[in-house]
Amino acid sequence: MNKKTTIWQILLYVLIPLIPLVVFWIIPLIVSVWLSFTNWDYISPSYDYVGISNYTNLITDEAFLQALGNTVLFALATVLPILFFGFVFAMLLNRLRRNVTFLQGIMFAPWITPMIGMSIVWSWMFDPQIGPINQFLEILGLPQPKWLTDSDVAIWAVIIVTIWKNIGWAMLFFSDALSKIPKGLFEVSDIEGANWWYRIRYVLIPLVSPTSLFLFIILTLDSLQAYDQINVLTQGGPAGSTRTMLYLYYEIAFQQFNMGAAAAVAVLIMIISALLAFISMKISKKYVFY
Amino acid sequence: MTIIELKNISKSYDHNSHVIKDFNLMIEQGEFIVFLGPSGCGKSTTLRMIAGLESITNGDLFIKGQRQNDVPAKNRDIAMVFQSYALYPHMTVYENIGFGLKVRKVKKSIIKEKVTEAAELLNLTPTLKRKPKDLSGGQMQRVALGRAIVRDTDIFLMDEPLSNLDAKLRTTMREELVQLHRKLSATTIFVTHDQTEAMTMGDKIVILDKGKIQQIGKPTEIYNNPANLFVAGFIGSPAMNLISITKEENHFMFARQVVHPPEFTYEPKELILGIRPEDCEISVTEGHALKITFIEELGSDQFVHGIVDNQKVIVRELPDKKFHIGQKVYLTINQSKVSWFDKETGERLRLKNE
Numbered sequence: 058m059n060k061k062t063t064i065w066q067i068l069l070y071v072l073i074p075l076i077p078l079v080v081f082w083i084i085p086l087i088v089s090v091w092l093s094f095t096n097w098d099y100i101s102p103s104y105d106y107v108g109i110s111n112y113t114n115l116i117t118d119e120a121f122l123q124a125l126g127n128t129v130l131f132a133l134a135t136v137l138p139i140l141f142f143g144f145v146f147a148m149l150l151n152r153l154r155r156n157v158t159f160l161q162g163i164m165f166a167p168w169i170t171p172m173i174g175m176s177i178v179w180s181w182m183f184d185p186q187i188g189p190i191n192q193f194l195e196i197l198g199l200p201q202p203k204w205l206t207d208s209d210v211a212i213w214a215v216i217i218v219t220i221w222k223n224i225g226w227a228m229l230f231f232s233d234a235l236s237k238i239p240k241g242l243f244e245v246s247d248i249e250g251a252n253w254w255y256r257i258r259y260v261l262i263p264l265v266s267p268t269s270l271f272l273f274i275i276l277t278l279d280s281l282q283a284y285d286q287i288n289v290l291t292q293g294g295p296a297g298s299t300r301t302m303l304y305l306y307y308e309i310a311f312q313q314f315n316m317g318a319a320a321a322v323a324v325l326i327m328i329i330s331a332l333l334a335f336i337s338m339k340i341s342k343k344y345v346f347y
Numbered sequence: 348m349t350i351i352e353l354k355n356i357s358k359s360y361d362h363n364s365h366v367i368k369d370f371n372l373m374i375e376q377g378e379f380i381v382f383l384g385p386s387g388c389g390k391s392t393t394l395r396m397i398a399g400l401e402s403i404t405n406g407d408l409f410i411k412g413q414r415q416n417d418v419p420a421k422n423r424d425i426a427m428v429f430q431s432y433a434l435y436p437h438m439t440v441y442e443n444i445g446f447g448l449k450v451r452k453v454k455k456s457i458i459k460e461k462v463t464e465a466a467e468l469l470n471l472t473p474t475l476k477r478k479p480k481d482l483s484g485g486q487m488q489r490v491a492l493g494r495a496i497v498r499d500t501d502i503f504l505m506d507e508p509l510s511n512l513d514a515k516l517r518t519t520m521r522e523e524l525v526q527l528h529r530k531l532s533a534t535t536i537f538v539t540h541d542q543t544e545a546m547t548m549g550d551k552i553v554i555l556d557k558g559k560i561q562q563i564g565k566p567t568e569i570y571n572n573p574a575n576l577f578v579a580g581f582i583g584s585p586a587m588n589l590i591s592i593t594k595e596e597n598h599f600m601f602a603r604q605v606v607h608p609p610e611f612t613y614e615p616k617e618l619i620l621g622i623r624p625e626d627c628e629i630s631v632t633e634g635h636a637l638k639i640t641f642i643e644e645l646g647s648d649q650f651v652h653g654i655v656d657n658q659k660v661i662v663r664e665l666p667d668k669k670f671h672i673g674q675k676v677y678l679t680i681n682q683s684k685v686s687w688f689d690k691e692t693g694e695r696l697r698l699k700n701e
Contacts, residue, residue: 241433242402249447250421250492259446263437346437 087325092320099316111321121322123297124305127212129213131301132280136220139276140269142220143227148261150228152169153233161232162223172222176289179218183290208298210293215299218286223279227272234268235261266345274337278330350376351397356406358392358558361653365557366392370406376501379528381549382538389558390538391421391506397536398504401422410502410636426495430507432478438652440466440486441475444493452613457496465493468527483669485516492524498618503535509544521547542582553576573686576693579621585650586625588660591690592618602635602656608687611698624650626665626684629670634661634677639670653678 080228097104115121117181150157167175182188183204191201201211242264245258262269284303287293293300293308300308302322310319351404353358360367363498374380382390388454393399397408399420408415415423426447434443442449444465445458453461465614466472469489488508495503508524509517525548528535539545545552554561554569554577563572573579579587587639591597592606599606599618608618629637637660641652644666651670653663662678687696 071663140356239433240430241429241431242435244420244448245427245429245446245494247400247420248398249429249450249498251419253448255450260435263435266437276389 063126068251080192084307089323092317095317095320097316099310099314104317107317111318112325113176114320115318115325120210120297120300120304124300124302125191127297127299128281128301128303130212131216131219132285133279133282134213134277135223135280136273139227140272141222142224143272144231144265144269146183146224146228147231147235148183148257150232150276157232162227165229166225168226170222173289175179175222176218178287179214179286180290183214208293210294211295211299215283215286215290218281218290219280223276227276230272231265231347234265238264263346266341270337270345274334278332281326281330302329332336348376349373350411350645351536352407352409353397354407354409356393356403356408358389358396358401358404365404365558367396370558370560372553372560374534374562374663377532377534379525379535379537379550381545381552382536382555383542383552383581384540384561385550386540388554388555388559390540393555394504394506394536396429398425400438400536403432405545421569424498424500425502425504426498426500427504428491428506428508429638430493430510432479432508432511434490436479436489439478440471440482440490440493441481443490444497447498448495461497461499462493465496468496468530469493475484479514484512485520488512488520492527496527501533503533504533505537505674507538507540508603510539510541515689517544524548525666542584546582556581556582572695573621576619576621576688579688583623585620585624585661585668587623587686589688590620590622590655590660592620595620600692604635611696612699614690615689615696618696619690620680621686621688622684624661624681626681627660628664628681629662629664629668630679630681632677634679637676638680639674639676642672 094106094108095104096107096111096302150160153160168302182190185191185201185203185206188204190204204214205211222253238261242260243256251260281301282303283301284307287299287301287304291299293304306319306322306326309315309322350531351372352372353372355368355455355652356367357365358367370393376426382393383427384390392401396403397410403416410423410425438446441462445462448458448461463472468473469492470484471489471493474482474486474490482490488511489637491508494685506523507596509520512520513692516701518654521544524537526581532573537544537548550565551563552569553563556577562578569578570582573582573587576589579589590601592601592608594600594617599608601620605616606620608620634656637653637655639651639653640659643650643652649664649666649670650670651664653660655674664670688694
């Protein structure tokens, strides 16, 4: 093969996949950054440059700070339980030592079901009077919160739905990682006399750490993008208690038609995402074994 | 003192066919026992039953007089070296060697002392901070060994620990293992399919085939007096020549000559004569007619393949004798070295006056 054609081939192979990336990602990104310095209202053809006032307004805006706090709470309270339960279920299934495809399929089902549909079912489940959750709590004699209308509880309802949806997905990745650990490594811990906690702490967790890191990053980014379940269950309410940054973006952009401020929120979300991914990669160098 | 006793041990996975059947063996303190057999003969399974990694279907396993059938692996206080080494990839050499001690909550200072000592013994000191992926095969093998040594147990189980090494390293490690055994004098059970390892390392060899013990004995005993046709064909490279002797009207015949076998404890119908390649010779004047079909020259000696009476034989000859393919010569057999087998049962025939 001669060199000239290879250069052309490389250009061909790189440029063509690059087109959609440029059209749908890079250009909108640049436009968003540019818009965030304007006061465009999404409809009128005119706009003014406002400098960084969109950003300074946001940082002092209580609604934004509340959304930021909600986002952090939402991310922490979904990602960590998903990783924990995903790992525990994968371990339990792994211990069954028989064909668990059917069980895995059932646990994976929530992930392939559209979030919108599941959220509608969950909003019935959470109904304070007729919902099965509160009826069950009543049988146990526990307090029955007004799940979706109490501003202290609503975010936990959204968190529960999100955790439930993603556990099966995380479990599938952990199952795969566990099944790839050579049997001999477990036999050594048997012979050497390791108890179950030791096996988990010093053998299992380090050996699945690449999977944990991958899931951590993906789930964190996913939690920053949560929208469907919030829209169906609470619409960001009550009193903004379930309004995350992305939901705030949606409200500012398409309800208040303040595209400049919305673009600033979007840019901040992107910076936070990039920062989180970067930090996880850095931390992982020490704790993740490849 | 008997340290390990296997009494009528059987293993089956489906209650019909047995992987191991009626395994009986006494192992004395400090012995180096080798389980030898072709792959699939059940030698690893037996070892894993002793370790507690496989359940025992029937029979009793005693270690130091205590029945172990229901004792979990971690309470048997046995050290084991795996064929795959089974080193933890996320731990350094130091952590891998010290793993068993750390698990048993031994003091850090004692762990350090023992790991350092073991590393010195195994020439691993410069590698202590490395991870397994940065080690050579021989080093990984020694780390696996180190993990067993620091445990201070008196029973070592080794499941084909040398089979992943290249030929030269294997020879070195063979010697090192024997030296180590002498130093530690721990009872060792070593599983292998390599007869050279078995012959050179074992105090005693247990030969297995199809889940049954074929013969137990010292290496030379097994070599000189194989108990049956399987052992005769399995031990020795090249293997023992096994020549069928037919019976014609009350006479045993071989290559149209009458053979006079010694008197056995019973009269077999058909005989097999076993003779090692080094116990026969090629003559140009007398013996059984032999046609040379192939010559293997190894430098130190040569193996002459030929056909006598439609049966293949191999003769070990001095390297300076010159033969050529197709040459017609004669085969002479050293009668005092012959092993006789009953063709029907495959068992070694015992002499009446033995």
